[in-house]
Amino acid sequence: MPPDPAAGVATKLQTVETGIGDPATPASQLPNLGEAQQDLEAALVEDAGLYSRVSALLPEPVRSAVASDVTAGVDLERLTPPRPTLPPWHIVAPAPADELQRDYREAEAAFGVPWAYLAAIHLVETRMGRIRGPSTAGAQGPMQFLPSTWARYGQGDINSDHDSILAAARYLHANGAPADMAGALYHYNHSALYVDAVSRYARRMLADPRAYLGYYHWQVRYRLTGGRVVVLPVGWHNP
Template structure:
């Protein structure tokens, strides 16, 4: 049964540790609820504008991500942030913050170490979309749900690591589950996504999607989070394009640490202020 990629232990990678940053630069969340509401409104507006360039969309998506992560930690700000948003964005805010809070609750205790992961570039967005659609065509599982699982498990394939339970690959399958439902390579994006569709369909999807997701990761919080992200993508195609650009943040005792593309550790190491 594929678990969430919340806590993993990876095999030793061949490349050394890296803390390279993206060419766009790391965004920072606003420090008060009024400014945070403005940040979310502008980011969401940019994402939903059909004339937005790919570079601007990526930057807006990363700002969107850090803004929602900040709001996740400040439920007392919800009303003030929502008051600064148009009505159509309040439901968007609620869905993303709800998902973030549900997933945050699955982190039993922030770590004082950084994980033994490698962070890599995801497959091109068109390649991922075709893989999700292939899963839907074969097994009837809406592609948005496959994308939401991929987003939640490994940030659409960015995280390369093995979970504490032994789950692997972009959709985090246990080898025993892969033997029953997988075909091909557990680390291959197309193979793993189609296998996830096969697994979900075997457990009730799409008619009993909540039940199927619960079998994928047996906690209601996981089910709620995946459904929240999926419904956003169902409501607006550009939500998927934004989620594609979300990066890997890791909750530690010192705060959230961005693990950029190129990050690589063979073994966990203590987190330091320099990582923030």
Template sequence: MPIVADDATALLDQLVTAERAVRDPAVTGAELAFMAHLQQLVYRRLIERPDLRDGVFSAIPQDLRGAADLNIAAGADLYLFGPGGARELPAWRIVSAPPMSALLADYREAEAAFGVPWYYLAAVNLVETRMGRIRGDSYAGAQGPMQFMPKTWDMYGEGDINDAHDAILAAGRYLSAAGAPDKIEKAIWMYNHDNEYVDAVMKYAAVMRADPSAFRGYYGWQVYFVTTSGTFLLPVGWSKD
């Protein structure tokens, strides 16, 4: 597991190293997974320690500045959106994400079928379940990798609510019916009635729209859960049972 620095100079070095690595097609396998996790943890540190941001952002390379700004802002949105006051860990099971190539093919299939750009579907998948790693119902009762309420699934889903391909196609179908792509923000708000959620999805999507290789980093982000006792990593294989 990556060890995140606690000073601005070292954090800057870690951020630049991770951002470059996740965009480099020569970086694969365990190295890519490590760098993606490092990227995620550096952004978490910068969100939790705003006193370090100026020292990092004053020296970050210009070509990475836009993505870094969006990632910080999206992460801050999710801190406001998430159930940070939970007293105990959720009744989830953490599984491996589907292969990166399979997810990208599913997003592209949904884009071709329903006109919803793939990066919005990827951003929803990231925010909802970390690309399908979370198995279990939300507090509201939503299910599957794209977190559909059962009644909504009955209207827009085909197949298995827990299957990545079926769920991503259903998300494209739903977002299209809700106004995407022309009214994409409205459609995402219909997907989840929370302004911070919408902002986060839009920002992560903007990063991938500007540079599709950014998906390689997001694919490797892990499941963390915030409770009143602290923040916990829920690794693949974890279960509350």
């Protein structure tokens, strides 16, 4: 019988979470830490038994942070089924993390929507702007607006991170944010799974703003039928 990988996964997760959360960690190490965090948690999303064993080995607060991320990942897998073919996307490098932070904060100041909810939507929708291309429903831009919704709430360029983040805050505010974030998110995407996933990522960033620096480095992973997962790197293009 092969050895149980749970102990090794738990050790790696603790190292990764500690590194992301430590202000002394050099910025040059954050890309590898963020990608490792994503890979380790993705394995736990796919294997509930492994997750249970790993969770039992993790200390707090790492255990709670990982539990929240894994639950969000399960939500999103249930929301978005695997596809038979790769999408018509172009994967680009995201804008710098501090530049996006300024955009989220500007939107928060203008509309009262907590910055972390905007970052969480950006993460879920396009991995912080890495994905360029329409959704299966025809939504566009870094925050994935239908053209009809953009016509009402957008100002500027639907493909601009700054303009689409402001538009998302404007839309959420018009639908009850910040007083009713869950209700506003449900207007953004009519799914309780979506609301839960975005809220979990947002709450984690509000509790620990450095969590954003891990999420920022998450890559575009695309699930295909048959259980295959493909990482779409920067520069990938499927016309």
